[in-house]
Amino acid sequence: MSDILQTLNEEKVFKDPVHRYVHVKDQLIWELINTPEFQRLRRIRQLGTTYVTFHGAEHSRFNHSLGVYEVMRRIIEQLKNKAEWTREDRLLCLSAALLHDVGHGPFSHSFEKVFHTDHEEWTQEILLGDTTINKILRKVGEDFPLKVSEVIDKTSDNKLVVSLISSQIDADRMDYLLRDAYFTGVNYGNFDMERILRVIRPHEEYAVIKYSGMHAVEDYIMSRYQMYWQVYFHPVTRSSEVILRKIFQRAAHLYEQGYPFKQNPDHLIPLMTKNVSLKAYLKLDESVVMYYFQIWMEEDDNILKDLCQRFMDRQLFKYIEYLPTANADEDVYAKLKQLFLEVGIDTDYYLVADSSSDLPYDFYRPGEEGERIPINLLMPNGELKELSKVSDIVQAITGKTRTDHKLYYAQELIEEKAQHKQYAEKVVQIKRLLGISS
Amino acid sequence: MSDILQTLNEEKVFKDPVHRYVHVKDQLIWELINTPEFQRLRRIRQLGTTYVTFHGAEHSRFNHSLGVYEVMRRIIEQLKNKAEWTREDRLLCLSAALLHDVGHGPFSHSFEKVFHTDHEEWTQEILLGDTTINKILRKVGEDFPLKVSEVIDKTSDNKLVVSLISSQIDADRMDYLLRDAYFTGVNYGNFDMERILRVIRPHEEYAVIKYSGMHAVEDYIMSRYQMYWQVYFHPVTRSSEVILRKIFQRAAHLYEQGYPFKQNPDHLIPLMTKNVSLKAYLKLDESVVMYYFQIWMEEDDNILKDLCQRFMDRQLFKYIEYLPTANADEDVYAKLKQLFLEVGIDTDYYLVADSSSDLPYDFYRPGEEGERIPINLLMPNGELKELSKVSDIVQAITGKTRTDHKLYYAQELIEEKAQHKQYAEKVVQIKRLLGISS
Amino acid sequence: MSDILQTLNEEKVFKDPVHRYVHVKDQLIWELINTPEFQRLRRIRQLGTTYVTFHGAEHSRFNHSLGVYEVMRRIIEQLKNKAEWTREDRLLCLSAALLHDVGHGPFSHSFEKVFHTDHEEWTQEILLGDTTINKILRKVGEDFPLKVSEVIDKTSDNKLVVSLISSQIDADRMDYLLRDAYFTGVNYGNFDMERILRVIRPHEEYAVIKYSGMHAVEDYIMSRYQMYWQVYFHPVTRSSEVILRKIFQRAAHLYEQGYPFKQNPDHLIPLMTKNVSLKAYLKLDESVVMYYFQIWMEEDDNILKDLCQRFMDRQLFKYIEYLPTANADEDVYAKLKQLFLEVGIDTDYYLVADSSSDLPYDFYRPGEEGERIPINLLMPNGELKELSKVSDIVQAITGKTRTDHKLYYAQELIEEKAQHKQYAEKVVQIKRLLGISS
C-alpha cells in the first residue's frame, strides 16, 4: 500500500505531438492512467463533433488529459523552488490535472443539454464512488479521493493548486489551446507556453504572472479569443451539434411515447428515465452512441431515421445569421416557424435557433461570478494588477459577450415542399426570408 | 448531368494540419467526398490500434484519403506542363487518389486475417456496385467507374497514373508517412515532399525522379524505414492486434458452436457465415465493433469476456523476442505451449507467435513480384537507373526482410496459476523461459 | 534586348527557411538578383543591431528582399484570375518588391539619424542612376526604371500595385514579420499568410480583404503589435543603437575639428562632408563600418575608442524608464545631466534620452497622414469597411502611440567616479536617481 507513493524505477514516456513527451515518474499516476475509467476517455472525442468541420480534430479526451497532466508537471517543476510543496501536494496536483475531465460523456455539449447530466458531477462520482480510480487514490490516504475532488471542484482550501488547474490561465486551458490548434491545423492557438511557465509565481494563495511576461499572456488570451471564434463556435460544428441534440431529443420523445424500437436502446434508457447508475454511465462512450445512430437509420420513425442519416453521412443543416427580437411580428424565427408549420415541416426538429453564448466558454472575463480566478500581474514594485487593467488588448475583449445567433434549418425539406404546388407561395416566402435564391 | 465536369464556382477548402489546406475545385470531387461511403471512412482509424501505443494516432482514413487526393492534386499541378493531361485524365487520377482506400473495414489488419475479407476487393465493389459513389462516377461516363477501379487495381493501361498512385513513391505513401508522423508526434516520417514533387517527371509510361532529387528520395525511403520499425511494427501495437484477432476468432468460434449470445451480433454474422453483402459490409465500422466488444464484456464465455476487457481497458499481452526453429525440442514456443497446456492455460488464445513480416509492408523492395514499380532515376545523360543501384543507403536496406518474431502471452494468467501449488514447478519453468523474475 | 521579357528555361529556386522555396521564373528578376547593388544587401543586416539582443537575428536585407519578392509572386498568382495583369504589370510588381529596400545603408536607423541620409532617396538613385540595376531595368523599356521607382515611392498611378507593396498589409510587412520571427526565434510573428493571400481581392484601385478573412488579419495585426514591443523596440537593442549613433556623432565631430585619424576614414568622409556620390554610397556596408570601429578601438580619442570598444565587445549602456516633464526642476534627465557634468562625465555621449516613438514604426494606424493605405474589409454585402471599425481588437490598439522613453547611461563611468572621494556625494545622488543600490 505504501509503494503508491514511490517513484517508478524507470520513468514511463508517452510520445506526444504537442508537448513532445509526457513523462510519468510516479507509481500513482501510472496506475491511474491504466484504470478502465481513464482508458474510457480514449472513446470520447475532445472536441465533440468539431471533426465534421476540421477533419483533423479526431483526438480524444485521453489525449488532452495526459496533456494537462504534463503541463501541470512542468509547472510544478518550475515552481518547486518558489513554493513549498510536499510530496502529497504534488501528487494531489498531478492527480487532479489528470482526472479533471474523467466524468465527460459522449458528445458532452449536446448530450448534457438533452439528458441533463453534468460531467462535473460525474467526475466527482468517479473519484468518490466504487471505481478503480477511487481504489487507487485511497491507497494514498482515505481522504485523498475527496481532496482530489475538492481541487477539481474548486472548493479545496489549497487555492494555489486550484488556480493552477482552473483559472483564466491554467494547465487545462494551456493544453487544450495548443492541442486543439495542433489537431485542427489552425495556428491561432499557438502561444509561448514555455515562457508563461517561467513567469508563473505563487503569490500568497494564488498563482500570478510576473509583469515581464505580460506580452506572452496577451498572446495566450488572443489565441483563446481566436480559437473560440475560428474553431469552437464554428457554425458548421454547431449545425452538427444541433442535429445531435435533436436525435437525442427525438429518441427520448419516442421512448416516452412507448415507441417500439427494433432494438432496445439499453445504454440510453437509464438517461431517458433519469435513473443513471455510475456503472451505466461508465458504459457510455461515442462508439456506443454511434452504434445506436447507425441502427436507428433503419428505424421506422422518419424523423429519427432522417436525423441519424444526416449525422452519419454529414448532411447538415444550413444556417442564417439571426437577431432575435421581442416583437414576434418582426422576428424572423417566429415568421419562419409559422411558415414551416404551414407547409408541414416539423419545427421542433427542422428549424432551430442556436446561440453560441449558450456554450460555456469565455475568452476573458476576470472573476465573473466569483468563478474563474482572474489573471493578476505581479508588477515590478510588488503590487498586483488585474491583467485587463494593464493590457489594452485584453481590455478590448474583456467581458464583451459577443453572442452569435443563428437559425439552422433543413434545406432539403424546403426543396421537397417546393415541388408541391399548394406550397409554392409559402416556399417562396420561406426562401426569401432565408436568402435562398430560387 | 454534364455539370459533374464543371469547376466549382467557389473552391472548397479544408484546413489540414499536414498539407495546410486541401483544395477542392471540381464538382465531381466535392460530390464524392459527400457520399455516405466516403464519410464512413471517418469511422475507421488510419492506423488501427496504433493509438494504444501512440495516443495521438487517432486519425481516420477519411483524413488520409483527403490527403492523398491533395498530394495528387499537387503532383498534377507540377506535371501539367510536362505531360499531356486531358480533363478526364485529371479527374480519373484525382478520383482514384481519393477513393483508393474506400473499401477498408474496421481494424483492417486483424479483421481481414480472421474473416478473410480483402479491402481491395471491397474497394472494387464500392466503385462498381450499387452505391452513391458509383452513381456519381457514372455521371462522368458509363465506363468511368471501371476506369477508376482499374487505376486502383493497377490493371489500367494508363501506367503513368497507376505509378502516381501506387509505386514505391506515390501520393498514398507520401501522405501517410507525413500524416502518421504528424499525429503520432514522431519526426521520423518527415521528408521534403515539396522537393520530390518538383523532381517527378513523366518518362515514357511512368513517373521517374530527376537525379538531382536523389537525396530527397533517399530521405523519403529512410523515413519509411524508420516509420516501419518505430511505429508500424511497434510491439505494443502488435500486442493489441493479437488480442483483437483473438476476439474475432473466439466470437467466430462461439458462433459456429451455436453459443447463445446475449445479443445477436447481427453486424458480424454475415462475416462469420462468409456471406457478406455490400450493404452489410458498409455498415461495418469501428464504432460498431467497439460496441460489440463492450457488450461482450458481459458475456458468459470467459475467454471472450476477458479478451474484450483487455482490449477496452488496455490490459495487453506481454511479449518476448523469439526465434523459431524447426526442431521442436529446442523451440521456445513449442516448449511454452506444452507447459501452458499442462498448467491449464488455453494456448489458442493466450500464447501467440506473431511476426511483423506478416504485415503487408516493405520499406524498399524494387519491383518485387512485379507488383510495386521501383523508383527510377533519370540521370543527367538521359538514362534511367533503378534507385538502389545508385544510392548506397537505399542499397543497404533493399530487400532485407527483417522478420521480427515475438511471442505474446497473458502474464496475469501465469501469475494466477502460480498461486496453485500443483503448478508451482511448471510456472517456474514458464517464467524462466519468458525471462520473468519470480 | 527582348529576352529580358522571357521566362527562364529552367526555373531557379532558392531554398528559403521562411517560405520554403523562392521561385524565380523570369529572366529580368534573375538578372536583377545578380547585380552588385542587390548582392550588396547581403552585407547589411535586416534588423541592424537587434542581433545583440536576439542572437539569431543575423539575417541580411538580401534575405528579406528575396522574401518580399516571393510573397509578391504568390499574391500575383492568387490574383491572376481576379485582376487584369499584363506581363509588364507583373514584372513591375515583382521588380518593385525585390528592389524596394535596395537603398538601405549600414545600420540604417542610427546611420540616417546622424548623417541625414535617407534610404528611400538612395533607392530612387540606384534605380534611376548609373547602376547595373538601371541598365537591366532599361532593357524592359526606357521608362521602366521610373515606373518601378514610382511604385516604390508610392507616386505611381497603379494604386493596386502600390497597395500590394506598401500598405498596412503588404508583401514587405508580411515577409518581415515572418522572417524576423523565424530568425529571432520568437513566435509572436507568426500568422497564417497563406490564408491572407487567399482573401486578398482587388477592389477598384486597391487591394482589400474579404470579410471572411478578418480573423486572419486580426492575427497579423496582433503579430505586428507583439513584434514591435517584444523585438523591434527592445530596450537592449536600443542601447546598442544609442552607442552606434554616438560613435558616428563622435567621429563626425572629430573630423570637423580636424582631429588627426591614424587612418583616414575614406569611406565615411563623404558623409561627414555631406557630399556623397552614388558610387561612394554603394561602397558603404556593415563590414566597412565594423572595420572602422575596430581600428578606432586604437585611436587616441578616449571617447571614440571607448564607444567602439563598447559596441564591439557588447558593453552596452544601462537604462531606466523615464517620463519627460516640461519642468526642468523635476525632470530626471535634467537633474542627472547636471550631476553628470559636476562629476565630469560627458553628457553628450554618456547620458542619452531615447524614445521608441522616434522609430518609424506603427502597428496599426489607418491612413495616417495619407501615407499608409488602411486595411479595408469587403463585407458580404459588397460594402467596404475600414478594419478598426469592425474589429474590437484592432480598434483597441489603433492609433495609440505608446511612446516609450528611456534614459541610457554608462554605468561603468559612474562606478569609476565613485572611487573619487570628492564625487562621493554626487555619485550617491546619481545612483539614487538611477535606482542603483550602492
Add this chain to the structure above:
Amino acid sequence: MSDILQTLNEEKVFKDPVHRYVHVKDQLIWELINTPEFQRLRRIRQLGTTYVTFHGAEHSRFNHSLGVYEVMRRIIEQLKNKAEWTREDRLLCLSAALLHDVGHGPFSHSFEKVFHTDHEEWTQEILLGDTTINKILRKVGEDFPLKVSEVIDKTSDNKLVVSLISSQIDADRMDYLLRDAYFTGVNYGNFDMERILRVIRPHEEYAVIKYSGMHAVEDYIMSRYQMYWQVYFHPVTRSSEVILRKIFQRAAHLYEQGYPFKQNPDHLIPLMTKNVSLKAYLKLDESVVMYYFQIWMEEDDNILKDLCQRFMDRQLFKYIEYLPTANADEDVYAKLKQLFLEVGIDTDYYLVADSSSDLPYDFYRPGEEGERIPINLLMPNGELKELSKVSDIVQAITGKTRTDHKLYYAQELIEEKAQHKQYAEKVVQIKRLLGISS
C-alpha cells in the same frame, strides 16, 4: 574570487530559434560569454561562404557556441543522476562546450589552407594566453584553463567529458546539424535530439547509447550524411571557397613580390610573414577581411581585383565533374591546363581542381586513427557493440569516403578569348572538354 563558482541570482535566458531558450545559471558562463574574445565570434560566420548558396546561412559561430553550451547543459541535466559530477566537472564541461570554437578565424576553411593557421591551436592560445577568457577561467583555479584546454584538445583524462564534446555524437555535432538545418531551411538536419539525450549513458569512461535509442541515432547519422552532401559540400559553396582561397593566395604572392598596395593590408601582413601574435589574430574577423576585399576591387593588379569583384558580387566560377587519372595524356585537368596556358589564361587562379574530401568532415567513420570515439550501443544484455556492427544503414555508409572532384574555371575569360580569332580553335577544344555548347 570565489563568487565565480556561484549560481546567478537570476538565471539569464537567451531566446534561441533552435533550442527555444538557452539558460545560463552560472556566474562563470555569464562572464565568459561577455568577453571580447567570445563576442568576436559574432563576426565569424558558422558556415563560411555557404550563404552564397543558402541565403539563410548567415548565422555566426557565436550562435553555434551558445547552442553547444545549451546542449551540453541538457546532457548534464540528464546524466546528473547517472554519473558522479562535481560542481567543477560541470563547469569544466560547460566551459569547454562554450569555448571549443573560440579560436576560429574568418572563413576558416579557405583561410587556414592558405595561411597555415590552425583554429584548434588558436583556441589553446586563447584559453592559456593573455586574454580576458584566461583571466576568468583562472578565477576558478590556476589550472582550470589548462583543464578546459585539455578537454577541447581531447588529451584530458576525463574521457567522459571529452566524449560528450567530441565524439561521433556530441554536443557540437548535435547543435550544428540542427542549427545549420534551421538557418539554411533544409530539413535534412532534423533528428530527435531530446530522445538521444534521454538514451545517453555514462559507461566506464565513455558516453554510450542505450540500444533502445538506436533508431534515433541512425536518424542522426543519416541527417549528417545528408547535410554533408546537400549543404556542406555543395559545389556552389566550394566555388566561392576556391575564389576566396585564390584571393588570399594572390595577395600573399603580391606581398611577397613587394607589390605596392594602395593601402597596407596591416591586418593580414602578420599572416603573410608567418609571424602572428595572439593580439593580431584576435583582430581578424570577417568584417576586416571583407573590408580588404572591397578596397582591393580598386587595386591595379588585375587578378586580385577580378577575384575580389567575383567574391563580392557573387560572380562565381563554373564547374564540371572530374575524375583525376595518373595518365597525364588522359587527364582532363592536365589537358585543360595546357589549353588555358596556350590561350593565355592564368591557370594558377582560373582553373582549380578541388575535391570535397579535402574537407575535414566525415559522416561516420568509427574510431578512425584513434581520433573520433565511435558510437557504442549498450545492448540489453549489458554488452557494448559499435553502432555500424548493429545498424545496416550505418554500415552502408561507414568509411565510404566518397571523394567528389570538381574542376572550377572562369567561364567569362574563355568567352573573352573566344573573341580573338587566333584562339578560336583552342577555345573550341576547351569548350568541348568543359561540355559548353558554343
